Structures are given as C-alpha cells and as structure tokens.
Amino acid sequence: MHSSVLLVLTSALLGTAHPGHHEEDHPSLLASRHAHHGLARRGLEACSSSKVYRDLQARALVRRADAIAYHRAIRKRATDSAGVGHNLTSSHVGIDTSSPSADLFGSNHTCILDPEGEIGPFWVKGEHLRADLRDDQEGVDIVLDGQFIDVETCEPITDLYWDLWNCNATGVYSGVQSSMNGDVNDASNLDKAFLRGIQKTDADGVVQFTTKFPGHYDGRATHHHMVAFLDATVLPNNTLSSSHAAHIGQLFWDQDLITEVESLYPYTLNTVDVTLNADDHVVTSQLGSNADSDPFFDYAYLGDDVAEGLFGWITIGVNRSASYETSYDFALTEAGGVAVEGESEDGGLSGGMPSGSGGMPSGTGMFSGSAPVATADATAACA
Secondary structure (H helix, E strand, O other): OOHHHHHHHHHHHHHHHOOOOOHHHOHHHHHHHHHHHHHHHHHHHHHOOOHHHHHHHHHHHHHHHHHHHHHHHHOOOOHHHOOEEOOHHHHOOOOOOOOOHHHHHHOOOOOEEEEOOOOOOOOEEOOEEOOEOOOOOOOOEEEEEEEEEEOOOOOEOOOOEEEEEOOOOOOOOOOOOOOOOOOOOOHHHHHOOOOEEEEEOOOOOEEEEEEEOOOOEOOEOOEEEEEEEEOOEEOOOOEEEOOEEEEEEEEEOOHHHHHHHHOOOOHHHOOOOOOOHHHOHHHHHHOOOOOOOOOEOEEEEOOOOHHHOEEEEEEEEEOOOOOEOEEEEEEEEOOEEEEEEEEEEOOOOOOOOEOOOOOOOOOOOOOOOOOOOOEOOEEEEEO
C-alpha cells in the first residue's frame, strides 16, 4: 500500500480514535511547536525520497519480522497465531494476521511529528545501561523496538542513548519514595530500578528493550516516559553522563489493548480508575489539531492472546540540535537511591514553557516518588 494512502488512513484514525487537544492553555509553547513542526516536516518529507531512509525501512522490516519470529518461537507459538495492532488489522485496510511481513511491519514509511512532552513524573538520574528491565515484576511482557532518525539528514542516529521507564502493573514507579507513589513508608523502593533502563542505538539507530506493559495511576492514561540523550559518556559503573537531552516524550498504546491488559492479573489489583487516552492531557496535547503526531506503538501479539506478550515498534525522528532541561528529584548513586532537592541538567536550549500537569501515581503497589517537569517542543515519530 502506498505511503500516501496510509497517511490519509492514519490521519483519519487519529481524528476519530484520539480526539481533542489542550494547546490553548500554552500559547508560547504552541508557537514554538509550530515553528519546529515546519522545520521537521520539511526534513521528513525529504526523507520519503531518501535512499538512505528507504534502505533503513527495508532493514527495519526484516529486523522486526525476525524479532517477532524469535520471541514467538521461544513461546512455542505459530507465526500466524497473533493479533496485530495499533492496530494494523483495523487502521490499515486489507492487512490481517496472515499478511506478508512487508505489510505487517513495513507498510507505513511516513513519519509524523511528535511534539516534545513532559519528563515527569519520576525520572531518576543515574539508571544503568541494560536491555531487560523486568527485574522481579509481574505483568505482560513486552519487547519494544525503537528506531531513531535524524530529521535533518534522514540517517539513523547511531550515538543516541534511549532512557525508558514506566510504572508497574499497580501504578508504582521504582526509584522514588513519596506519598504520591505507593507506600510512602517504603524507603527500600529508592534502591529499586524495575522497568527502568538505558541503551545505545546500533548502526541502524535501533534499540530493543524487554520490559512489562505499564499499569496506570490517577489522572493519567497508560504510558511510557523517554529521554533521548546525545553527546553522552558511559561511566565505569555502567551509568550515563550527558547534559544533551535531544528529545523528551511519552509513548502510548491503543485503548482496546489497554483494556485487554487491565483485565489480567496483577493489573486487576489496581483499584484506581482508568484514565482513557481520550481524557489524558498529554495524549490530547500531542494529538492536537496542529500536532500531526502519532506517539502510539504498533504491536503484534507474541502468542494466542495478550497474556503471552507483545512486540511493539515505533520510529522517532529527532532534531539533533534541540536540547532540553532534564529535571529530577531522585537519583541512583553508588550508595543507592537518594532524594535530591529539585536538581536539573540544562542543555542550553529551551523548547518552550513547562508542559501540563496531571495526577501522580498513588497506586496499590508495594513501592513508593516527587515530580520533575521539562520544557516542550517538537520532533517526529513514525510507525
């Protein structure tokens, strides 16, 4: 299917499945975002005719197909037994679970802008480089494939470090201790690092993580947080030093999939009301009428149902010259996790006003945080 047709279909899907926006509350952010949209859009349009970018997409097709085949094999499931999503069976006409991998994994070559988002809540400075983030957490396994593209050159970014984190099944973040995050008396949570980690991109600008599908907490839809660091140094203790955050954002899943996951243990232990994507202030801001954004993972089941795991993928375009402040109230040190007094690292450029607000995790889990925020602007995402 031609990319122009897919762009029309994707735009229609975004207009119906993820309505609304809250940009009117932040006029200076909106103006800054629109300026960067124009720059990034021109770069991304050029990418569609770039041989480098087309070759990257071809390799992505093979990589994603190989990855899902491997993870299905270790779960002893046939390749055609899975449902697929975001949601290719419903959003792209003519694609189903028996479609060739070219349609399933490589059909959409059109990047869509993704505005810069909030870093909070609960970014922890000093997390370790690692690929498997699950630790002892229960929940649905997910394998995530993220590819990072330079919007100005259409080439893969090979020196980027992807910092990724999310709450656990009951809505609690590791590495923090707060009345807004599980048990305020559980100081041991400061030393925990479940569902957090960092990895460097490979020669194709790709990182793959194994983690758990996020739960939820009051006032927020199910989501992952991320920072993309450049000009970084890996320290002897396998942590990262960088003051250049080229992208800060949040990534999401389709509502129907979230509903499926929330029906499973241990997600059912979470008694906090679910906030729908359509009611989430970050989702609606990133999907505003001028945002041209699609910060949602495409996905495929790794077994007969969602309980057996998911493979999710997304491509994110980054403007290497952008740099954003990373604020934090907690850090992982050689002596363990500690609370700090509103620290930040400023890359020297601001993308606009601090974006938004929202509920903090109160959770029903065993663990316990305080909230950093960051500035906002625009980069790009394509599935």
